[in-house]
Amino acid sequence: MIRTLSYAALSGTLLLSVNASAKDTTTQQYIDTLTELGYPAPKGNELVHIPPTMEDLESAKLHPELKRVIRRGYDLFTNTQQLRGENVFNNMNCSSCHLGEGRMPFSAPVWPAAVTLPNFRGKNDHVNNLEERIAGCFTYSMNGKPPEYGSDNMLAISAYHQWLAKGVAMYPEQPIYGRGFPAPDRPEELSYARGEAAFEEKCSVCHGNYGEGLRVGSETVFPATWGDMSNNWGAGIVRIFTAAGFIKNNMPLGQPNSLSDQESWDIAYYMSNQERPQDPRYTGDVAETLKNTEARFHKHSMYGQTRETDGHVLGDHRNTGEKPFLKPDSIRSRTFE
Amino acid sequence: MKKIPILLTAFGLSSCSAWVFAEADAERGAASAAMCMACHQADGGGMNIAGGESWPRLAGLSATYISKQLHDYKSGARSNASMIPFASMLDEQQIEDVAAYYASLPATQGKGSEGADEATLNRGQQLAERGDWSAYIVSCKSCHGSDSQGAGGDFPGISGQHAGYIEAQLQAWKAGNRKNDTQDLMGSIARRMSDDDIHAVAVWLASQSPAGN
Numbered sequence: 001m002i003r004t005l006s007y008a009a010l011s012g013t014l015l016l017s018v019n020a021s022a023k024d025t026t027t028q029q030y031i032d033t034l035t036e037l038g039y040p041a042p043k044g045n046e047l048v049h050i051p052p053t054m055e056d057l058e059s060a061k062l063h064p065e066l067k068r069v070i071r072r073g074y075d076l077f078t079n080t081q082q083l084r085g086e087n088v089f090n091n092m093n094c095s096s097c098h099l100g101e102g103r104m105p106f107s108a109p110v111w112p113a114a115v116t117l118p119n120f121r122g123k124n125d126h127v128n129n130l131e132e133r134i135a136g137c138f139t140y141s142m143n144g145k146p147p148e149y150g151s152d153n154m155l156a157i158s159a160y161h162q163w164l165a166k167g168v169a170m171y172p173e174q175p176i177y178g179r180g181f182p183a184p185d186r187p188e189e190l191s192y193a194r195g196e197a198a199f200e201e202k203c204s205v206c207h208g209n210y211g212e213g214l215r216v217g218s219e220t221v222f223p224a225t226w227g228d229m230s231n232n233w234g235a236g237i238v239r240i241f242t243a244a245g246f247i248k249n250n251m252p253l254g255q256p257n258s259l260s261d262q263e264s265w266d267i268a269y270y271m272s273n274q275e276r277p278q279d280p281r282y283t284g285d286v287a288e289t290l291k292n293t294e295a296r297f298h299k300h301s302m303y304g305q306t307r308e309t310d311g312h313v314l315g316d317h318r319n320t321g322e323k324p325f326l327k328p329d330s331i332r333s334r335t336f337e
Numbered sequence: 338m339k340k341i342p343i344l345l346t347a348f349g350l351s352s353c354s355a356w357v358f359a360e361a362d363a364e365r366g367a368a369s370a371a372m373c374m375a376c377h378q379a380d381g382g383g384m385n386i387a388g389g390e391s392w393p394r395l396a397g398l399s400a401t402y403i404s405k406q407l408h409d410y411k412s413g414a415r416s417n418a419s420m421i422p423f424a425s426m427l428d429e430q431q432i433e434d435v436a437a438y439y440a441s442l443p444a445t446q447g448k449g450s451e452g453a454d455e456a457t458l459n460r461g462q463q464l465a466e467r468g469d470w471s472a473y474i475v476s477c478k479s480c481h482g483s484d485s486q487g488a489g490g491d492f493p494g495i496s497g498q499h500a501g502y503i504e505a506q507l508q509a510w511k512a513g514n515r516k517n518d519t520q521d522l523m524g525s526i527a528r529r530m531s532d533d534d535i536h537a538v539a540v541w542l543a544s545q546s547p548a549g550n
Contacts, residue, residue, distance in 0.1 A: 030471075037473055049453045052469075100470035205481075205491055205519050219483040221492075254525045 007230035013229040026050070036122035038257025039106055039178070039249070045179040052319035053109050060166075066159070073160025077102055077110075077151060080142065081220060083153070089323035090143040090277070091213060091220040094157075097237060099140060099250055103164060105178020106249035106256070112176050121164035122296050126334040130158050135330050143277050143321050145328040153277040181237075183246035184261035190240075192308060195270025198263050202252055211274060214330040224273035228321040234293075243268035272302040275314065277321035279303065280287075281333060286316040359430060359463035361400065366438025369431045373423060385497060388492070390419060391501030398550055399442025401490025404437035406517075439505040445550075449500025450544035463543025464534060474529050477538065480522065487546055491519055497547025503539035511535070 030050050042048050052060070054074060057067055066141040076082070078101055079091040101105040116130040116324075117320040119212050123136070131154055138245035151238045154211055186192040200209060207213050224230040236242050248264035282289045290304030298304065320326055369376075373395075377383050381396030394401060409415035410424035411432075427435065450458070463469065466487055468476035477495065482488030485496040495503060509515035510527035518524060527535070 011479075033472065053471075101467070104470055202520065214489055215484045216486075221479075221482045221488045252474070252520060252522065253479060254522060255520075256473070302541055 020055055020218045032147065034105065034178075041176040045174050047076065047168070047174040048170050048177045049111065049165070049168050051109065052166050053103070054101075057163065063144050068165045069156050070159050072152075072160070073156035073163075074101065076157050078158055081218065082219075083147070085146075087138055088146075089154075089321055090231065091224050092142050092216060093220060093223075094137065094142075096220070096223040099245065102161075104250075106182060107246075108180050109164070109178065110161050111168070112179050114158075114162045114165035114253045115168045115172060116176075124138050124331075124333070125296075126196055129159060131331075134158065134161070139236075139280055139328055139331060141231045141237065143230075143323050145234045145323075145325075146330050149330075178208050181242050181249060183241040184248050184264060186244075187262045187265055190269040191266050192270055192273060194263075195266035195268070196323070197327035198259075198267050199270055201261065203262075203267070206253065211271070228277060228278050228319070231299070232277040232321070233303050233315050234281055234297075237274060238303065239277070239297070240265070240268045240272050240302075243271055262308055269302075273309075275312075275319075276315070277323065278317065278319060278326060279301065279315065280327040282315075282318075282326060286313065289315070344352040346387045349443070359428045361433035361437035361439040363434070363441045366431075366434035366436070369427060370433045370438050372426070373435070376419065377439075379403055380445055381439050381442040383502070385448035385499035387449070387501060389501075391449075391499045391505065393502045394445055394447060394498055395439040396442035396545070398440060398493055399487060399490050400433075400436040401439035402487075404432055404495045405490075407432045407436065409517040415515060425501050444494070444497060446547060447499040447543040448504075450540040453540040453544075457537045459532065461537035461539070465541055465545075469534075472529050474534070475526055476492075477542070484545065486546075487543060490492050494547060496545040498542060500539040500543035502544055504535055507535045507539065508532075 016256065020062070027048055027050065031041055031048065054071070057070060060067070062070075068329075079095040080088055080095075081091070086172075094110075097099055097108065097288075098104075098110055098305055102110040113130055113133045118127050120126070121128045128136075131149050134154065134157055135149070138144045138146035147157075154233060199207075207221075207225045211221040211225040211227055213229065213232065215221065231237060237246060244265045244267075247267055248257065248259060248261065252258065279293070281293055282293065286304050290298055293303075304313065306313055353459070368383075376392040376397050378392070383392040383394040385391050404482065406415060407424045407427060410420050413421075414534065424432075440464075465472060466475050468479065475543065477485045480492050481495050482492060485494065487494030506515060507527045507530060508538040510524045511530065513524075516524060530538075
């Protein structure tokens with residue numbers, strides 16, 4: 001088991017430095033735990049950061065009011081369903097995809113956004129800040145409408161992200177260890193039938209045979225992997241490689257890295273062949289929407305393509321799930337002029 | 338595998354048409370339960386036995402879960418000297434009936450948390466509600482549902498179960514003596530837990546309410 005220090009940055013040089021101290025030992029234990037779970041060790045000069053926990057927050061030297069706001073951000077991140085009907089229109093919490101309260105490496109830990117933004121983002125072709133990045137996950141992954149920029153909720157969520165990045169220098173030059181959902185190598189061919197069979201064997205006990213997941217009362221226990229209660233077609237995880245990376249590194253729950261690369265990709269391919277709420281960038285025509293978004297995004301998903309099993313054209317519908325609109329007005333371009 | 342085929346293959350049955358028991362009947366189940374009372378008690382509340390083998394509360398558990406466990410004892414997939422003889426006495430219909438009977442009883446409060454210190458209870462609560470991701474211990478509620486009161490037929494309610502029983506089961510998974518859970522989901526977690534963590538989560542869960550409201 002690893003103890004948590006507020007942070008530890010490790011590089012090739014640091015490891016060898018005479019100053020090698022408790023921090024390095026903690027970092028080494030952290031890496032050992034991860035490699036035992038099947039994750040790769042950091043390569044070259046990758047930046048390793050152990051995000052602080054909520055227990056660390058209690059003992060941190062921060063203004064009590066700030067602590068209260070960070071706790072609020074944590075609460076919104078792990079129970080985003082409290083914004084259901086206002087900002088969230090599916091069964092997801094932020095922590096449904098960002099496991100371990102947004103702290104786990106290889107599960108798109110969220111703190112890197114706090115130290116790498118503002119920056120240019122290909123997905124929307126302009127410079128984004130942290131709030132806009134968070135707004136992106138609300139718009140697509142939560143099939144929702146982001147809280148207003150600068151609102152209490154937005155500020156609280158950003159504060160939680162920033163707290164997790166505590167101690168990391170702004171705009172790090174090193175690559176970040178465990179960022180995103182790193183995908184395993186893509187196998188030669190992907191199979192819908194194999195993906196379906198593997199999903200039923202390994203995933204359906206929690207996510208259901210129809211990807212519907214499970215709710216108890218107003219709480220999501222198992223989120224929906226597709227369908228109306230899942231993320232919409234614009235979410236990053238609909239890209240097959242992102243889904244394969246998520247699955248390989250995080251699922252089945254509690255058993256990371258237990259699936260083969262082939263299984264992870266087959267399941268991701270099968271999932272990308274299922275319907276979900278419309279992409280908020282939809283123009284009214286699936287072929288046109290595909291043309292607009294293909295190069296930067298949908299070339300990696302099955303959106304607008306014909307499903308081999310029944311000839312259904314994926315994304316060819318006006319269904320926005322529970323959300324009573326297509327596109328929140330926070331999706332807009334910026335020109336900085 | 339789809340849910341129904343899991344059950345069918347477990348019984349060696351091959352098609353849905355073979356699934357022809359009469360519907361489960363809790364009243365008939367009450368009759369079979371007469372021979373269970375010595376241990377599981379008349380109210381289905383079981384008993385926490387410090388230093389000995391605790392008898393689990395069955396009252397209010399899901400019928401699907403109870404039925405699976407009885408089948409597992411019968412087939413040997415789950416082994417326990419106290420239970421196997423009793424499970425073996427039940428035929429298919431009696432299993433469904435007795436499962437429906439216990440599922441219909443109001444859940445009772447577990448014991449075994451009395452006198453636990455605050456640090457232990459806090460650690461237990463942390464494991465149950467948030468887990469400890471630094472050791473990849475996923476929170477109990479991630480699978481066992483809101484307040485760990487159960488989620489569907491595959492993830493039993495563990496809140497308000499007896500501490501002695503919870504601890505014994507986690508230790509059994511850790512030692513490889515219980516391995517009848519779907520896809521080794523529970524085993525994967527239990528093997529990452531220290532003895533202290535197992536004790537802490539068991540006593541905290543025992544102090545919690547077994548059912549919503």
